[in-house]
Every structure is written in C-alpha cells, then in structure tokens.
Amino acid sequence: MSKQAIILTVNGVARQALVEPNQTLTSLLRDELGLTGTKHGCGVGDCGCCTVILDGETVNSCLVLAMQAQGREVTTIEGLAKGAELHPLQQAFVDAGAIQCGFCTPGMILSAKALLDHTPQPTREEITKGLSGNLCRCTGYEKIVEAVQDAAGKMSEA
C-alpha cells in the first residue's frame, strides 16, 4: 500500500501528512502529528475517548480514515485552550472535579463543546444525550454533567 499526501486543518493550522490508505484519523493525529491528547480506548467506536470535532460535528476518530479528513477541519483537545488559559469547559471540568483518571476527558470535553456550539443552553436531557457516546468508568458522570452546566452558564455570560 502506498502512502498518500493529504492536507487538512487541525486546530486552525493547515497541516500536511503522508498517510496509509487504512490509517485512522486517530493514528494520524497521534502518530503523525504528535497530538496525543486524543485517546484510544477500543478502536471500534464503543468508548468515545477518540472523539474529535470534524467540520463542526463529533466523530469517533478511530472510525474515520485519515484520508477522509482531506481538506477538512479537525479540532482536537489541544485546540481548545488559548495558551495558558483553559477553555471554559476545561476550567469547569477542573473546578467541578469531573476528571479522575482523565482518559475519557478529552473526548468528553469535545463532545460537550460540540453540544454547546449547537445548543448553548442545554437542558440536563440534552447534555446526557450529547455525552451518551462517551464512556467514563470513574466518575459516574454526575460531576461531568455539572461541569457542562456550569460552563454553559459561564459561556453565555461572557
């Protein structure tokens, strides 16, 4: 199999990469671009820790081929903070104690971001629906939901 060149935008920056036809977007981000914040928990679309935002919608990057990202825009967890300043969702996760082992956290925060981008003031039901594809074994989700509610409040004030 021969590698092919693709161009995509990652966290607002144009990037080029040589990818294998069967290489996943998770692998492109982690192995080629060094963005290891995207986690890998199952590889088959079950856990959601590889969640990234592709053209505004969340995807499980383990189910997307790197080549499918050609010409498209990807946001990973590394793209949220502005320098040392955390994104309001990140800050809310820290403050609420919504992070334990942290392995689900990048995917969880990106799912929450996509939710708030579409629905700035979500109800509890909308939050649980928006996060239902992201598994967390540590937290029982309660503090995660609180963090999203808290961030939604703060972001609408700003």
Added chain:
Amino acid sequence: MSGNFEVIGSRAPRKDAPNKSTGKARYIEDIKFPGELAGALLQSPQAHAKIKRIDISRAQALPGVVAVITAQDVPDVKYGVSPARYDETLFAVDRVRYVGDEIAAVAAEDLATAQRAVEFIEVEYEPLPVLLTVEQATAEGAPWLHEQFPDNVCAQVEQEFGDVEAAFAGCDLIQEGSFFSKRQDGAFIEPNQCVALMDSDGVLNLHSSTQVPHYVQRTLAMVTGLNMSKVRVVKPYVGGGFGPKASATPIDLAAGFLAMKTGRPVRMAYTREQVFLFSRARHGFTHHMKIGVKKDGTLMALDHRATLDGGAYSSFGIATVYYAGSLLGGPYKLPNMRYHGLRVFTNKPACGAQRGHGGVIARALFEQQMDVIAERLGMDPIELRLKNMMETGDVTCNDLAMSSLGMRECIEAVKNGSGWDQKKGKLPKGKGIGMACGFFVSGAGYPIYRSETYHCTIMIKADEDGGGIVVYTASAEIGQGSETTMAMIAAEAVGIPYEQVRVKSGDTDFGIDLGAYSSRTTLMTGHATKEAGENLKAMILETLAQELEIDQSRLDIKNGLIKISGDPVDFSAIRIGYIKEHRGWQDQPSGDELTFREAARLAYLRRGTLVSTGKYKPPVLGGKYKGAAVGTSPAYGCSAQVAEVSVDFETGQIKVERITDAHDCGQAVNLTSVEAQMQGSVSMGLGEALFEEVKFDGQGRILNPSLGEYHIPTVMDMPETKCIVVESGEPNGPFGAKEVGEGAIMPTIPAILNAVRNATGLVLDETPLTPERVYLAIKKQKGA
C-alpha cells in the same frame, strides 16, 4: 468532626486535572522511546488442551521479526499474586487452561509484522474436556486444571465464630436465601499497555499502566531472576484500574523478557478484547445464607456458604474467597457466624479483585435478607438496621475493630436525605424505594507476601530556594486522586499552601508503596506523608530556633508563614540575608511575619539539602484463626444508600431514578474527591446490578468482549445522586481520614434490589437484573 485545618477538607482542584483537561497528561501510549519494537502475544484459542508441539520457525523467518519466545526461552518460574498459590507461568508449558492463555510472544519492527508472526506460530493441541462451570469442575472424574490442586479446589475456607447452631436454636425467626451473580469486567477505559527497556545502568525499566508498581517490580524480578535493584517500574498516568490492574500482567513480563533479549525497547498492549480475555475482574459468586434473629429483630447468627467460579488461575482468589466471608462480620452486631467458602478452577480467564473485593455480592444477599426479615417482623428496614448496627469501639465476632464507625449518621443521613418516611409504603405502583448499608477495609492489614516491610515510605525534599517542597512516593495515582491527597496532607503537615507542593509518584525508585488496592492509599500513604511532612517542618524549625536563639516550641508554620508565640522576636538578620541573596528579584519577602521561604532557605544554608522521610505499616491486627489476616485493617469506612426505582411491568425494564448516598470517610481530605469516589462507586454498582455480565459460549470463548456488547453505564443510565459525606474522625487515620474508594460501592446493589422488591414484591436472586430476567420473574409471580 473537622479539625482546624488549613488545607484538609477543602475542595482544592486536583493537581493533575489541568493537564488531563488539555490532553497534555501522558499515559503509557503517549510515551515513545527511540528504537521501539512492537510486541504481540500468541494466546490460546482453546479453553483446555495439551500442547503437543510448538513450531516458531516460520514466525522467526518473517522479515522484521526480531525475537520469538516461548516457555523454552524463559526460566521455569511460577508466579501469581499470593505466594502460597503461585500457579501461573508466563507461557504455557504443556497445557493451556483458558481461551487467552499465553503461549508465545513476538517482538518485531512494527505491530503488523508482530501480529502476522503470531499467526505463523504453529501449535498442535490435543483437546481436553472443557470445564466451564463450578458443577462441571467439581463433578466426579473431572480432570484437574492444576496437579497441585486436587478436584479443582483452589481454596476452601471453614470458619466459625461463636456457636452458630446453639444460637439458631434460640432464634425466633430463621430466614434463608440464595444469590447468583455473573462475572464482571473491570472495563477501565485505558487498556493495559507497557514498554520495557534496559537502561544504561543495566536496569530493566518497565513503564506500565498498573495500580501496583511495587508488586509488578517484585514479580518481574522474581520471574526474570534479576535482583530487585535491577528492575524499576514506572507508572505514568493510568486510565483507571478498579482492581484488575493490581498485579503483573503477561505483557509486563513478556515485554521485560523481549527487551532483555533484543536490547531494544519493547512495547506491548492489550486490545480491548484482550482486556476481557485477561480479566482478573469480579468473580461470579453463588451465596447461600441462613440468618437467625430474635422477635425484636436482634441478629443472632449467620450460616453462610459461598462458591466462587475462579477461572483458570488463583490470582487474587484466595483473598477474594476470604473477603466474601469476613466482610459480613460488620457493620451489624452479629455474635455468631459460620462461613464455608469454596473457590473452584474453571477453564475461563482468571478472576481477581475488583472494587469492593469479594464482598459485594455477599453484601447484596445479606442486605436483601435483612429487608425480608424486617418485613416478616413487621419492622421498618431502617429500624432493623439501626437496632443492629455497630458503633465506634465495637469489635466484630471475627475480630475486626471498628475504631470509628459513623453508621448511625450514614443511616440517618440517607433516611432524611431521601425523604424515606414520606415515600416508604406510599409510592405509586411500579415505583419502589430500598436501602442498604455496608463497610470496607481502609487498607489491607498485611502485604500480599508475608513480610515485615513498611507498606509505604515517603521522601520529601524542600526546594533549596525555599519555594516549595516535592513529595516523592511510589504510590499509584490511577485516577482516584492520590497525588492530590498526598499534596494536601503534605501541605497541612508542613504548614504551607497546597500550591507550593509538587508530587512525583508511581516510580519504584522513589521507595516502597504497596500500591492502589484495598482502599489503602489515603490512610497508609497518607500517614507516611504526614510523618515526612512533620519531620521536614521540625528540621526547618530546629534550625530557625537556633538562629533566633529561642525555644523551638515557640515556633510553628501555618499557611506558609512562621508563627512565633510569646514576645516579639527580631528576625531582620534572616530577612536581610535573604534579600541580599536575591538582589534583582521581583518577589522579595515582606510583611510582619517571616515566611516559610526564608526559613526553608536558611535551613538549607545551614544544613544542606533538606530531605525528610516518613513510613507506615499497620500495627499487628486481627485474631489468631486461619485466614484472620484477610479483612483486618487499621480502620473501616462505612456507608448507607437509598435507591429509588421504577419498574416497567410490561418490559421488565428497571430505571434507577435516584440514589441517596452517605459515606463515612473519617475526615474528607478533599471533599470533591470523596464525592467523586462515591459517585463512581454508585455507577459501578449500578452497572453490576442491572447490565454487566461477561458471557461465554460452550467452548469457553467470550461472547461479548467489547464495550459495545458488554454494557457499562452511560450517562443516560445514571440516576440523580445525592452524596452526603459523614466524618467520624478516625483515630488511626492521618488527620482522621479513612477510605471511600470501595466501601461506597457496598450498598448499591442491595439498595437497588430492595427498591425493586418494594416495587414488585419480588425477591430476585440473580444479577444482572436484565429486563428479560425481571420480566420472567414478574410473569412467574402472576402465574403463581
């Protein structure tokens, strides 16, 4: 209780949270070494077979393959968890005992080549009868999985405390029941992974996603034949453990051997399916209990039989089978208790420890029976529990000492917090409310191997400029928040702000720590951290007292400032000295009080780098009977929960709507982390109660080895959870603290069972409570 603390008891944000929120936190998969090889395992497709022949020649010949190893290439050393029951070899010697048993490992230039090479290894099997159930394994004439364990009995326990038969004879009411649970998977979100490499000092370094660096170091040293000082285990951030990561894995050991053989770093990882295959998670339990009470509800006696389907190896199972009995000694006064426990080998992956080790299903049945007893006696279930519960100072019939026990506070908290009196007996059809209690050890009283070792040691070093301190600990942050807990304890002990403490953890080079299991870290590592912090403080104050020519007892440190009691003391010489040393600096000390920074700097100037140490091991605990060690602990946490459910009679679907949860953690070190452990426990208990079951086909193959098919709770499944933290002040804990990580799971399953019973009238005796199971039970009840 809450003492007068500066840091303890606050909601300080976790040390690791910012990096975990931005993706900067490094887990094993994020750490790469130059020249890495990829490893892969050959695992048995057969559940039980003799190995007639292994041919690795085709695999070896594959371009890109660097090494292939089998049992022939490694020392013939048995290992396991409990030294008395070492029954595993890294690679199968002449027999495989479960689907997934390890046969060989390959190291290659890339993973695809390693995996292809695994397929090229030829193995000739001679099938043996496959024993998948306890009944099959204990049947007359069944082959033995291990020669040293006749009749497939891994462990058998017979205990009696008091006189059970005599007590039954004097009882007014006898209640009997049974319960059957299914094996669970840990389902931590990060699959196990490791990298092994030889460093330039000739030390074998293993970076691994483990809960127990020390035990992994020991096992790796023993199996490879290397000296302990030639093996170092480092644990980066770990994506959850919950018990199944509490021992060395075959990939830890295989990567070690392959790194030694190839001289290159070797990475090995489990896929999600392999996590299920390796298992080491919760056993399937069968319990039978007979409980005797007096008319007034006084508990008199328990006769308890438990059978554990252990899988192919012992793993933690000896402790599990003891815990399954001993953890019924409390939290109720129970003067007479008999326990018969049996753990049996079957041709399935080995079960081990999981949150609430051994005690969860025993607790479920006992608490369910308590509810039935209450009904038969015409008592409220809460009243029955209040009547029998233990209090601080009580000792169980099996010699577990409750040095603090806020059981009453927990029960009352959930009673009031849930609105029990307004709801019990007054709910509409299909709704139910139930409660249960539980307790758990706050650290195992003894190490897994027999030793007088300290359970943990701590080193604290003050920065030479006085800016802060670094705590070095070999303890394992696996998500529970132990780095934060130790930072808070150190800050409190030294008397400085939390922000001035850094924690380096999870490296066997930092000392001894038995690891993250048995809910031990806060109490045990916390003790050692507190001691080291106090020692550091004493060193600094001693120097300062000499310099100021005053008595040391007049000095203290609080919130980063030196407190001097009595008459004012002139410390200007120290300050001037500090300021002169830092000409050009922007943040010179000022104010009326001498700062920690100045005092710590001075102490460095007078005595060199300041390093203090701390250590902890529990006092000798427990009774003299066989197995008395399991269940002993310096302290016990306890909890109560009320569950509210709705049951759909048409579909058998159960929805848990609300959980009110109270836990006595002695003293919250970090209030947010305590709640987080309680909520996490509820979700794991809820999953076990309602969905989780590892299923097998008739050949011993797992039918649902993925997170999609093996259902753990999603955010949609979770009820509203109200957490109430009870603080009884534990005299044996650092600053009064004790466990929360596992005790909090104890009441969840029975509280749900009791709520379902309240809604349906059904005493369900099998988990998970799948819609099918519940529906059939409802149908049967209607028919009856």
